Amino acid sequence: MRLPNLVRGSVGMLLLASLSGCTPTDAPAPPEPISTFVAPYATDEEALAAAEVAYAEYVRVSSEILNEGGVNPERLAEVVTGEFLESSIEGLKEFHDAGRTQSGASKIGASELQRYSPTGGPREIVTIYVCRNISEVGVFDSSGISIVAPERADSSTMQVTFDYVEAGEALLVSDQLLWGDGEC
Amino acid sequence: MLVALSPVTVSFASNSNDKCSEMEYAQGLCATAGVTGDSVEIGATTEVPGSGGPGVGSGPGDNGANAVGVVNRAKSPVTLICGVGLPKGCKVVGNPPTKPVDDTGPVSISDIATFRPELPTAGMQPNQWMIVGLDTNFYANASTHIVDGTLFGGPAQVRFTPIAYSWDYGDGTSAELSAAGTTWAKQKITEFDATPTSHIYQSAGNYTITLAVTYAAEFRVADNSWQNVVGTLTIIAPPRTATAGHASTVLVDKDCNVNPTGIGC
Numbered sequence: 001m002r003l004p005n006l007v008r009g010s011v012g013m014l015l016l017a018s019l020s021g022c023t024p025t026d027a028p029a030p031p032e033p034i035s036t037f038v039a040p041y042a043t044d045e046e047a048l049a050a051a052e053v054a055y056a057e058y059v060r061v062s063s064e065i066l067n068e069g070g071v072n073p074e075r076l077a078e079v080v081t082g083e084f085l086e087s088s089i090e091g092l093k094e095f096h097d098a099g100r101t102q103s104g105a106s107k108i109g110a111s112e113l114q115r116y117s118p119t120g121g122p123r124e125i126v127t128i129y130v131c132r133n134i135s136e137v138g139v140f141d142s143s144g145i146s147i148v149a150p151e152r153a154d155s156s157t158m159q160v161t162f163d164y165v166e167a168g169e170a171l172l173v174s175d176q177l178l179w180g181d182g183e184c
Numbered sequence: 185m186l187v188a189l190s191p192v193t194v195s196f197a198s199n200s201n202d203k204c205s206e207m208e209y210a211q212g213l214c215a216t217a218g219v220t221g222d223s224v225e226i227g228a229t230t231e232v233p234g235s236g237g238p239g240v241g242s243g244p245g246d247n248g249a250n251a252v253g254v255v256n257r258a259k260s261p262v263t264l265i266c267g268v269g270l271p272k273g274c275k276v277v278g279n280p281p282t283k284p285v286d287d288t289g290p291v292s293i294s295d296i297a298t299f300r301p302e303l304p305t306a307g308m309q310p311n312q313w314m315i316v317g318l319d320t321n322f323y324a325n326a327s328t329h330i331v332d333g334t335l336f337g338g339p340a341q342v343r344f345t346p347i348a349y350s351w352d353y354g355d356g357t358s359a360e361l362s363a364a365g366t367t368w369a370k371q372k373i374t375e376f377d378a379t380p381t382s383h384i385y386q387s388a389g390n391y392t393i394t395l396a397v398t399y400a401a402e403f404r405v406a407d408n409s410w411q412n413v414v415g416t417l418t419i420i421a422p423p424r425t426a427t428a429g430h431a432s433t434v435l436v437d438k439d440c441n442v443n444p445t446g447i448g449c
Contacts, residue, residue, distance in 0.1 A: 062206035070207075088205040095207050102210055115334070120297025132209075139211045152212025158204070159337065178204045178214035179337075 039118030040125075040164055047116035051128045051162055054079070054171035058160075059108055062088075066139075067103065070096030081163050081172040099142030107133040109184060114159065122164040124174060130158050131184035153181035291335075291403055293415030299331045299401075301344035304421045306351075306395035309368055309375070314391075314428040319382040323365030324349045324421070326397045340405045347416070348398040353383050354391035385428040395421040 041047040058079040065073055073092035080088055109131030116126050135154035141147050159179040162171040204214035304326035314320040326346040333340060349361045365381030368374065385391070401413040438446045 059206070066207060066210065084203050084205075087203060088207070091205050091207050102207075106210070115298050117294075117297035120294045123294055134210060137210050147211055149212030156209075158209075176204045176209075177202060178209065178216050180216055 037121050044116050047126050048113040051126045058173045069101050082174045101140050103138045104136040106137050124161050125164045127161045155183050156181045157184045290414045296342050299333045299342040301399050304397040306421045306424050312426045314385050316430050318376045319378045321379050321382045343402045344399040346397050347400045350396040352394040354393050388428050388430050393424040
């Protein structure tokens with residue numbers, strides 16, 4: 001396209017203007033995915049710390065229910081969510097109906113962040129690995145006979161995933177897997 | 185007391201049973217998820233014919249071989265090896281990379297939240313300025329690329345493909361385009377010509393131009409084929425600021441007809 005001299009002249013002047021620093025030179029802002037979800041934790045460390053607190057609460061509430069023979073398993077909703085909550089409550093009801101009991105307390109050891117996904121939404125926002133020791137926990141049937149599997153390891157690493165509940169600003173356990181047995 | 189182990193029916197745990205509740209954990213019933221290789225421990229149902237009798241459920245004092253037969257519990261971790269008492273081509277449950285494909289249904293964009301596509305950038309010609317009433321050529325620098333990472337505990341790759349380009353021209357207008365666009369030179373056309381991705385500003389001023397690129401994603405684990413990821417991911421490119429001016433109001437050093445080589449002509 002052929003341009004009139006005036007236009008070409010203006011092009012040159014605008015170019016000079018930009019070269020002489022008249023245009024803004026601010027560094028562009030970092031990009032962010034379009035989402036209404038606001039990341040609840042600023043850093044990985046904060047996410048891990050929150051997950052550790054939530055997991056300790058999960059173990060405490062679970063242990064309380066089991067040590068009481070599985071009564072009122074709905075209490076678990078304070079610390080667990082989703083499908084994992086449903087299956088856990090179902091299991092606790094069976095535990096209660098069968099007259100089983102549990103004694104002793106497990107220990108929570110060191111934990112490590114697997115991932116924190118601040119921009120992916122509230123579901124499965126944090127996953128951690130956490131060390132557990134269950135050597136002092138006993139489980140018994142209605143006759144008082146131990147039903148602990150002989151191959152149960154004293155120490156294991158769990159992979160635990162949490163959902164973030166915006167209303168309560170809390171992490172709830174949405175999945176737990178036995179990642180591996182052995183000292184950790 | 186020893187009980188014959190045959191016939192033994194083995195049923196693989198469903199996905200929900202892969203989860204390890206505190207109750208199952210305390211009883212030692214959870215399958216180990218983080219095991220790789222041909223042999224894994226999985227949750228299984230063991231059925232024993234009714235020989236019954238005293239000694240059933242005699243507890244952890246029994247040795248392991250005995251316990252499988254006599255302890256009456258729903259799930260017993262059993263080491264299974266494909267080809268040994270099981271069909272040779274059997275699929276091992278518990279091997280993390282196979283789980284998302286077979287057990288958990290479609291993978292959604294939130295599952296791959298830790299995989300971030302490369303940052304797209306917005307290009308424009310002329311660079312950072314426009315002439316009111318003439319076409320400014322905008323184009324997106326974004327291409328299909330693969331990001332490595334971890335998914336469901338195993339190594340995985342996600343392939344991002346740009347599928348839509350949303351331009352906010354900063355003048356109150358915007359455009360949703362399916363083409364990325366490119367430079368005038370690559371389109372072999374003259375400067376200020378219209379392109380499928382060009383835009384004309386109607387008034388002078390400073391504008392902030394924002395490009396958002398929407399990516400579709402696919403993932404694969406190990407050497408499996410690419411699987412679709414449900415949903416898309418939109419990433420905003422660094423905004424561009426630019427100035428639009430009227431050709432008629434720009435001053436030049438001298439009349440360009442008198443001095444065609446002067447500054448600005």
